[in-house]
Amino acid sequence: MKQTLIALVEDKPGVLNRVASLFRRRNFNIESLSVGKSEMPGVSRMTIVANEPDSHKRGNLYFNLLKLVNVIAVKDVSSLPCISRETILVKMESGPSQLNELNEVIKKFGARIVDMGTESTIVEAMDEESAINDLIESLKHFKITEIMRTGKIAMRKGKTHQVSSSKINSEPDDLSWTPDHITAYQN
Amino acid sequence: MNQSTKLLTGAEIVWESLIKEGVEVVFGYPGGAILPTYDALNKYRDKVHHVLVRHEQGATHMADGYARSSGKVGVAIATSGPGATNMITGMATAILDSSPMVCITGQVSSSVIGSDAFQEVDITGASIPVTKHSYLVTDIKKLASTIREAFFVARTGRPGPVLVDIPKDIQNETTEFIYPTDPVSLPGYHPPTETNESHLQEFADMVNAAKKPVILAGHGVLLSGACKEVMELAEKASIPIATTLLGIGGVPDSHPLVLGMMGMHGESWVNHAIQDADLLIACGMRFDDRVTGTLKTYSPNSKKIHIEIDASEINKNVLVDLAVHADLGTVLRQVNPLIQPSKKLDWVETISSWNKDSQVRDILNIKSERLMAAQVIREIWEGTDGKALIVTDVGQHQMLEAQYYQHDEPRTLLTSGGLGTMGFSLPAAIGASFHEKEREIWVIVGDGSFQMMLMELATAMQENVNINIAIINNGYLGMVRQWQELFYDARYAETPISSPDFVKLAEAYGLPAYRVDSLDNIIPTMKLSQKTKGPSLIEFIVEEHDMVYPMVPAGVGLHEMIQRPHPKNGQTKNQEKSVL
Numbered sequence: 001m002k003q004t005l006i007a008l009v010e011d012k013p014g015v016l017n018r019v020a021s022l023f024r025r026r027n028f029n030i031e032s033l034s035v036g037k038s039e040m041p042g043v044s045r046m047t048i049v050a051n052e053p054d055s056h057k058r059g060n061l062y063f064n065l066l067k068l069v070n071v072i073a074v075k076d077v078s079s080l081p082c083i084s085r086e087t088i089l090v091k092m093e094s095g096p097s098q099l100n101e102l103n104e105v106i107k108k109f110g111a112r113i114v115d116m117g118t119e120s121t122i123v124e125a126m127d128e129e130s131a132i133n134d135l136i137e138s139l140k141h142f143k144i145t146e147i148m149r150t151g152k153i154a155m156r157k158g159k160t161h162q163v164s165s166s167k168i169n170s171e172p173d174d175l176s177w178t179p180d181h182i183t184a185y186q187n
Numbered sequence: 188m189n190q191s192t193k194l195l196t197g198a199e200i201v202w203e204s205l206i207k208e209g210v211e212v213v214f215g216y217p218g219g220a221i222l223p224t225y226d227a228l229n230k231y232r233d234k235v236h237h238v239l240v241r242h243e244q245g246a247t248h249m250a251d252g253y254a255r256s257s258g259k260v261g262v263a264i265a266t267s268g269p270g271a272t273n274m275i276t277g278m279a280t281a282i283l284d285s286s287p288m289v290c291i292t293g294q295v296s297s298s299v300i301g302s303d304a305f306q307e308v309d310i311t312g313a314s315i316p317v318t319k320h321s322y323l324v325t326d327i328k329k330l331a332s333t334i335r336e337a338f339f340v341a342r343t344g345r346p347g348p349v350l351v352d353i354p355k356d357i358q359n360e361t362t363e364f365i366y367p368t369d370p371v372s373l374p375g376y377h378p379p380t381e382t383n384e385s386h387l388q389e390f391a392d393m394v395n396a397a398k399k400p401v402i403l404a405g406h407g408v409l410l411s412g413a414c415k416e417v418m419e420l421a422e423k424a425s426i427p428i429a430t431t432l433l434g435i436g437g438v439p440d441s442h443p444l445v446l447g448m449m450g451m452h453g454e455s456w457v458n459h460a461i462q463d464a465d466l467l468i469a470c471g472m473r474f475d476d477r478v479t480g481t482l483k484t485y486s487p488n489s490k491k492i493h494i495e496i497d498a499s500e501i502n503k504n505v506l507v508d509l510a511v512h513a514d515l516g517t518v519l520r521q522v523n524p525l526i527q528p529s530k531k532l533d534w535v536e537t538i539s540s541w542n543k544d545s546q547v548r549d550i551l552n553i554k555s556e557r558l559m560a561a562q563v564i565r566e567i568w569e570g571t572d573g574k575a576l577i578v579t580d581v582g583q584h585q586m587l588e589a590q591y592y593q594h595d596e597p598r599t600l601l602t603s604g605g606l607g608t609m610g611f612s613l614p615a616a617i618g619a620s621f622h623e624k625e626r627e628i629w630v631i632v633g634d635g636s637f638q639m640m641l642m643e644l645a646t647a648m649q650e651n652v653n654i655n656i657a658i659i660n661n662g663y664l665g666m667v668r669q670w671q672e673l674f675y676d677a678r679y680a681e682t683p684i685s686s687p688d689f690v691k692l693a694e695a696y697g698l699p700a701y702r703v704d705s706l707d708n709i710i711p712t713m714k715l716s717q718k719t720k721g722p723s724l725i726e727f728i729v730e731e732h733d734m735v736y737p738m739v740p741a742g743v744g745l746h747e748m749i750q751r752p753h754p755k756n757g758q759t760k761n762q763e764k765s766v767l
Contacts, residue, residue: 014311018315021316030688056506060499064499069375
């Protein structure tokens with residue numbers, strides 16, 4: 001099973017480099033990493049998808065991430081109820097002549113056409129990873145020339161959990177670090 | 188701005204901050220991008236002593252040696268580009284052995300960063316894999332707080348090296364110097380401060396139920412300052428202790444419960460004890476491949492407790508039954524009262540019975556024509572009353588030192604364990620000498636290792652540091668030759684190594700130097716060296732083809748060690764598998 005981690009990191013230069021470098025150095029298999037600003041100033045939120053079948057290596061990955069000084073908190077959400085989404089742009093060699101046919105396909109996926117020229121069309125979709133994969137499969141006979149995917153972003157369902165970053169032995173939802181504390185450290 | 192507010196340059200702030208952190212000595216080498224900081228040094232000479240090294244790698248090993256000997260943070264300074272990259276080996280050495288160090292590098296001016304300017308290297312990025320953290324200072328207002336953070340990160344939790352890269356323009360700019368006094372607190376950095384109470388009783392129950400326990404004492408025993416607590420646990424429940432290479436000295440070698448070093452070149456009884464144990468209590472160690480042998484057969488019947496301050500080390504190599512993520516000393520102070528006193532006479536007796544065969548095979552008990560490296564080490568032990576601070580390099584002499592020099596006190600053996608950095612010993616000893624003023628200091632180094640950092644002889648001379656250098660010269664890169672002999676049918680590819688005349692070389696640097704090739708001359712020559720104020724050197728010419736036994740070859744179990752041939756079978760190169 002793929003491992004999905006949500007990390008809160010300081011929004012400082014080089015932090016993405018440190019996280020990526022960790023994966024390479026420790027020989028962890030990274031599938032995707034997406035990062036953007038969070039609701040807290042100076043703090044970014046990352047979704048990292050790793051592909052480590054061995055459960056102990058997964059644990060080791062988690063603690064190595066947490067060990068990075070700029071990483072504030074990490075939550076392994078692999079087996080927790082989450083909304084997960086990926087956005088994709090697909091460019092195809094097909095013009096207005098195939099519009100009806102294309103519309104037929106993309107309607108099923110909730111995708112939409114965002115650009116159409118005489119020789120090319122760009123389709124946009126946002127969905128779970130498996131649905132995105134199915135969409136690509138269905139679009140194949142339109143001669144795909146470019147695919148751009150954002151990688152998965154994930155968010156836990158239910159109320160916002162306060163994250164724990166300091167205690168390995170603590171319960172999953174144990175409070176030891178609150179967002180208030182984090183903002184206090186922004187300069 | 189009122190009159191009392193004093194503006195300082197970034198360069199001055201560097202020194203002011205170091206002084207605030209209690210730094211008394213730094214090891215460094217000047218250069219273009221760090222010039223302003225060196226210029227400002229002239230104002231702080233009464234507070235900070237600067238040691239001019241001969242190679243920036245030497246500066247890092249000196250800072251590392253100072254840190255290992257004192258427990259304080261060592262400081263190394265270099266310029267940008269090649270000065271900074273020369274520090275990488277030293278930072279890697281320090282991170283693998285958890286040694287607290289702050290490296291300060293000059294960087295090209297902010298305006299040209301990224302332009303491949305003269306002597307520009309992205310050292311903040313390049314040092315990511317070999318540091319605990321690294322900083323590029325981009326705002327002079329944050330310089331002081333960054334240096335403070337660097338020291339905090341370096342010395343807390345699992346210690347390690349931290350790099351602070353300071354562009355030249357930041358060193359020249361001025362600002363008000365305010366050194367924060369509130370406790371450092373970083374949003375993403377939380378070394379454990381407390382222990383999960385429920386684990387303590389479980390810990391104690393496991394110890395109380397064990398019939399054949401062994402404590403594995405690592406570097407963490409020293410770093411946590413938990414030497415007393417570990418001995419208390421061992422004595423209370425009669426638990427034998429095996430140490431890692433870096434754990435040596437954390438517990439007194441002469442204590443009857445201390446078995447000695449475990450692992451690839453651990454004595455056979457130590458490894459057998461681990462393999463036969465029913466409980467391993469791993470204290471501040473990380474189950475490195477050099478101490479476990481193959482994990483498939485590692486201590487198969489034991490429960491395992493791992494007390495470790497770095498969570499990412501737990502369950503990394505060996506899966507444990509109880510993980511205690513905490514400071515070792517703190518945990519043991521809570522657990523020890525829960526331990527029932529017991530005498531495990533059978534277990535202790537069994538282990539010492541394994542010792543007897545090893546005594547017969549011991550090179551010290553086998554007659555030889557030539558001077559053996561092990562004999563030299565043992566004589567150095569005798570000649571220093573076992574009380575010296577020993578700094579070893581990497582190779583056969585390093586393992587022999589671990590086997591034949593008994594260390595009874597913490598921080599009396601400094602050696603590059605995790606990275607195995609050849610060239611470490613001479614600079615590390617120079618660094619340590621700035622803390623260790625009472626104890627005599629001996630560098631034990633091979634002929635190959637010595638030639639990797641011998642330029643630091645000039646530093647030793649310039650600073651007139653009181654160190655004794657013992658070169659164990661066997662004309663080979665001995666440990667690699669040993670592997671070639673055992674695993675590559677004695678095809679010695681590039682392991683015979685020539686050396687300069689070390690005595691003449693030392694004399695050229697201005698050191699008194701001696702050569703010894705017989706057992707009888709060791710102690711008298713040591714006395715000459717010991718009488719010298721300042722550095723001196725002895726070259727010991729030893730048997731070329733000796734090996735370090737026992738040896739657990741890579742990829743086999745700890746119990747499948749190659750033993751030194753039994754003397755009654757003659758001095759052959761035949762290998763003999765140990766039988767338990």
